[in-house]
Amino acid sequence: MTDYTVEFVGTGEEITVSEKETILSRCIEEGIAQEYSCRVGMCLACSAEIVEGEVTQPAARGLTEREREDFALTCMARPASDLRLDRGKYPPSIEADAAVGDDAAAADD
Numbered sequence: 382m383t384d385y386t387v388e389f390v391g392t393g394e395e396i397t398v399s400e401k402e403t404i405l406s407r408c409i410e411e412g413i414a415q416e417y418s419c420r421v422g423m424c425l426a427c428s429a430e431i432v433e434g435e436v437t438q439p440a441a442r443g444l445t446e447r448e449r450e451d452f453a454l455t456c457m458a459r460p461a462s463d464l465r466l467d468r469g470k471y472p473p474s475i476e477a478d479a480a481v482g483d484d485a486a487a488a489d490d
Contacts, residue, residue, distance in 0.1 A: 434464035
C-alpha cells in the first residue's frame with residue numbers, strides 16, 4: 382500500500398493519505414475542517430482544485446470528464462501521487478448553474 386502527502390494550499394495543513402482511502406475520510410480522522418455533505422460524489426461541497434498531482438475518482442458523478450482533470454471531490458478522490466489541493470474551489474459547471482438560477486430568479490421579478 383502506498384501513502385501520499387496531501388497539502389492544502391494556503392492553510393499550512395498537510396496529511397498522509399493511502400491510495401486505498403479517500404482524502405475526505407483522512408481529513409475527518411485528522412481533524413481537518415473539510416466541507417462535505419452527501420459523501421457520494423454528487424453535491425460538490427467537498428470540491429477542491431488540483432494544483433499539483435493526480436487522483437483517481439471514478440465515482441465522482443458530479444463532475445464532468447473534463448472537470449475531473451482539474452478538480453477533486455475529496456469524498457471520492459484517492460491520491461495517485463503526492464498532491465497540492467486548493468479547497469473551496471468549484472468547477473465551472475457550478476458557476477454556469479448559478480448563473481442560470483440567477484437569470485430565472487430575475488425573470489420572476
